Amino acid sequence: MLAKRIIPCLDVKNGRVVKGTQFLELRDAGDPVELASMYDQSGADEVVFLDISASQEGRSTLLEMVRRTAEQVFIPFTVGGGIRTVEDIREILKAGADKISINTAAVQRPELIAEGAQSFGSQCIVVAIDAKRVAGEERWLVVTHGGSQKTDLDVVAWAKEVERLGAGEILLTSMDADGTKDGFDYQVTAAVAEAVNIPVIASGGAGKLEHFKDAILVGKADAVLAASLFHFKELSVKEVKEYLESAGIAVRPVITNSESQNGYGAQILEEVYNVILDRKRNPKEGSYTNYLFAKGLDKILKKVGEETAETIIAAKNSDPSELVYEVGDLFYHIMVLLAEKGVKPKDVWEELASRR
Amino acid sequence: MIGIIDYGMGNLRSVQKAFEAAGQTAKLTQDPEEIQSFAGLVLPGVGAFGKAMENLNDLGLVPAIQNYIQAKKPFLGICLGLQLLFTASEESFGGEAISGLDIIAGRVVKFPPDLKIPQIGWNQIIANKESRLLKGVSRQAYVYFVHSYYVRPQNPSVTLTTTEYGISFVSSIALNNVYAIQFHPEKSSTVGLKILSNFGAIIAKGENEVDVG
Numbered sequence: 001m002l003a004k005r006i007i008p009c010l011d012v013k014n015g016r017v018v019k020g021t022q023f024l025e026l027r028d029a030g031d032p033v034e035l036a037s038m039y040d041q042s043g044a045d046e047v048v049f050l051d052i053s054a055s056q057e058g059r060s061t062l063l064e065m066v067r068r069t070a071e072q073v074f075i076p077f078t079v080g081g082g083i084r085t086v087e088d089i090r091e092i093l094k095a096g097a098d099k100i101s102i103n104t105a106a107v108q109r110p111e112l113i114a115e116g117a118q119s120f121g122s123q124c125i126v127v128a129i130d131a132k133r134v135a136g137e138e139r140w141l142v143v144t145h146g147g148s149q150k151t152d153l154d155v156v157a158w159a160k161e162v163e164r165l166g167a168g169e170i171l172l173t174s175m176d177a178d179g180t181k182d183g184f185d186y187q188v189t190a191a192v193a194e195a196v197n198i199p200v201i202a203s204g205g206a207g208k209l210e211h212f213k214d215a216i217l218v219g220k221a222d223a224v225l226a227a228s229l230f231h232f233k234e235l236s237v238k239e240v241k242e243y244l245e246s247a248g249i250a251v252r253p254v255i256t257n258s259e260s261q262n263g264y265g266a267q268i269l270e271e272v273y274n275v276i277l278d279r280k281r282n283p284k285e286g287s288y289t290n291y292l293f294a295k296g297l298d299k300i301l302k303k304v305g306e307e308t309a310e311t312i313i314a315a316k317n318s319d320p321s322e323l324v325y326e327v328g329d330l331f332y333h334i335m336v337l338l339a340e341k342g343v344k345p346k347d348v349w350e351e352l353a354s355r356r
Numbered sequence: 357m358i359g360i361i362d363y364g365m366g367n368l369r370s371v372q373k374a375f376e377a378a379g380q381t382a383k384l385t386q387d388p389e390e391i392q393s394f395a396g397l398v399l400p401g402v403g404a405f406g407k408a409m410e411n412l413n414d415l416g417l418v419p420a421i422q423n424y425i426q427a428k429k430p431f432l433g434i435c436l437g438l439q440l441l442f443t444a445s446e447e448s449f450g451g452e453a454i455s456g457l458d459i460i461a462g463r464v465v466k467f468p469p470d471l472k473i474p475q476i477g478w479n480q481i482i483a484n485k486e487s488r489l490l491k492g493v494s495r496q497a498y499v500y501f502v503h504s505y506y507v508r509p510q511n512p513s514v515t516l517t518t519t520e521y522g523i524s525f526v527s528s529i530a531l532n533n534v535y536a537i538q539f540h541p542e543k544s545s546t547v548g549l550k551i552l553s554n555f556g557a558i559i560a561k562g563e564n565e566v567d568v569g
Contacts, residue, residue, distance in 0.1 A: 001479065002475065002477050002478070002479045003477060003478040003479065003498055005478065040545055045477070067369075070367070070369060070370045070373070071369065071370070071373040072377075074370075074377065074542060074543060074544070074545050074549060075544075075545050076500060076543045094367060096367055098502075098543065121402070123502045168476065169476065197472055198472060199472065199476060222477070223477075252478040252498035255545075268492070320379065321379055321553070321556050321557060322560045325557045325560050328557075
């Protein structure tokens, strides 16, 4: 099932993250690339960079940052801010961004959406819409220039129009809720999500775990974006995802470093051993493991010897991936040997532990 | 060394860098002769099927790819690179179906119109069988997809994984030395890098595999 996405947003000026962040473990908490990489590791599904540089110099720094991000961060990322022309879009995508986001420029010249979608595909054109509620009504108007300028565009009508022009996603920010930490504007989110058939990212107002759930269940958002909440560690992406999962919402689970490294090795060996035991008990035709058991102890010992020799050869060669592969083979055959002799891997772990 | 075919269909730097992050060395190439010298070959790509075939033809890469695959060397198709392996695609501008590389029998078709198209985001790959490409990847791992079309192989036994998106579709295939995936490993975080590292191991090991199972 398609997962609901959790997206941290980073404000960038002249190649640096603007709002201070509280990640003491980072060498340089102001480096957008390092922060994005950290968010990748901590389970974020995407990252959005919002460039607020005004100068030309800031733009070239931005492109350099996009290039470095594309080389070091292996989740999708979007770049927004200051994009006015198809040429701007081309530059940023060419530098390696997966998507671009346009806001004010799309309101001023809606054809930009169509031009971008035709040149590069809808999937990389995100239209950001800033919405402000008409006091006392269930109606919202589009605001531009970071909320400082009003328009008379109706938010829902504008959302339908950007979809028609070829937008691939809508990033919807409630300017009423933004910064309050009192929760998203679920009404405007739902109104837009129900009006269009492209994904809607809810933004503005996240303060508590429940807000994320409500943005998805009440606001019908496909993804949820937050900034300072994550940067100041009030909540982690992992906490949000675990909460959503417990609420029955499909999210991509966070694989933390500790799970993928510490303790993971022995666990994988146990899993391999269990598969081997299962093959021994329930032989499966064509299985290599069963072939070994059928041939008996001497064949298994011969293979352990061979794989040991191959490990030695691999270690003498320069390619480390070869060594990894051969040690993998060796470990596997040792697990078969243990199973043949009725010894459990756990006995070996305990022996090793006792030698520490 | 892994060769990544650069034929003007999207930015391939991140594919190259992801291979490097997965402990492999990879080089971008569009030289039909150089291609044969790589220990493993990758056909990535995003965009339109017709344009991609046109570019491959213009660069003289169609026979080069077919020869490489016939030589039984490890091959990995990514996203559009999966679809191009098929007989033909529905994707066209009102005309007839466009012919592909015809290495895997079957067609490329569009998602039904009632779904949000393209499918964008993280979805699960459900393994149909054991494979060296997915070694160490959990059974319903999430990976990143961006696509409007999907493949329908004639012979279902090439299916490696399926994915649910309104319908159940084939999200990766394996046939002898040919592997191909609909999702983007270079955007699929730890799981994606693991798959790229597995492809490196397939190259290092050659044909004499030890398959657990």
